Amino acid sequence: MKQFIDFIPLILFFIVYKLEPRVIELAGHSVSLGGIFSATAVLILASVVVYGALLIHQRKLEKGQWLTLAACLLFGGMTLAFHSETFLKWKAPVVNWLFALAFTASHFIGDKLLIQRMLGHAMSLPAEVWKRLNLAWIGFFLFCGFANLFVAFTFHEFWVDFKVFGSLGLTVLFLVAQGVYLSRHIHDEPASETKD
Incomplete structure (x- = not known):
């Protein structure tokens, strides 16, 4: 919700x-x-x-x-x-790049990576998996920023459609890929056997 x-x-x-x-x-x-x-x-x-x-x-x-x-x-x-849509076209790329910067900074600032701070309460993963996941988010936000910029200034007639549906579609695909990746690293706790 x-x-x-x-x-x-x-x-x-x-x-x-x-x-x-x-x-x-x-x-x-x-x-x-x-x-x-x-x-x-x-x-x-x-x-x-x-x-x-x-x-x-x-x-x-x-x-x-x-x-x-x-x-x-x-x-x-x-x-x-300024009555110019150029400024609004820069919003999505800049926001995506700032998110990428925040995820990058967490490699050098603080004791936990940003993705671990976000998801660490829900799952426990090895440090190397958290690192790869954080790097994936950096790559995702960089890619989304450049994709939004490219579409906004190359395909003017489609940039609003891409801003709404393309970005949403990319996010869903990335989250599905992240879920598949995480499913290999999350294991159910073995159920303790009860003896009669």
């Missing part, structure tokens, strides 16, 4: 982006709806509402949520202020 909540602003962005541009009356004001700029405004507003509600409900946000919100406000705000 938590992962779905994080996607609400992106889904609303996609819906508004795909609308035929039109002007609607809202509370006595004329508002443009449809296209990149109104979709960006909806993305910013939805992000503030969603993450604000999570902050009130949970009394905290995860670091990744703070990063996503800050990037949305910065790149979305610059897109609207």
Whole structure:
């Protein structure tokens, strides 16, 4: 459920982006709806509402949520202020690269790798497996950043579709591959035999 909540602003962005541009009356004001700029405004507003509600409900946000919100406000705000979608096109690559940087930094800072801090409460793995898993996440975020950048500036007509569905598809494929990899390293505890 938590992962779905994080996607609400992106889904609303996609819906508004795909609308035929039109002007609607809202509370006595004329508002443009449809296209990149109104979709960006909806993305910013939805992000503030969603993450604000999570902050009130949970009394905290995860670091990744703070990063996503800050990037949305910065790149979305610059897109609207300068009336250029170029800024928004840089949001996904930069966020992915910052995540890759955080996973990389955990190799040198702290006593546990970032992936181990995230999943260590749920499973116990050898140090070498945690290291390979952390490196896989670094590679994944680097790849996603470059893929988003390539599509945004090469296939302009598809970049929003890729941002929503391509990135989601890549994430699902990576998580499935990670699950297959982890399944080789996670073993059930042998059941203790009871003697009569």
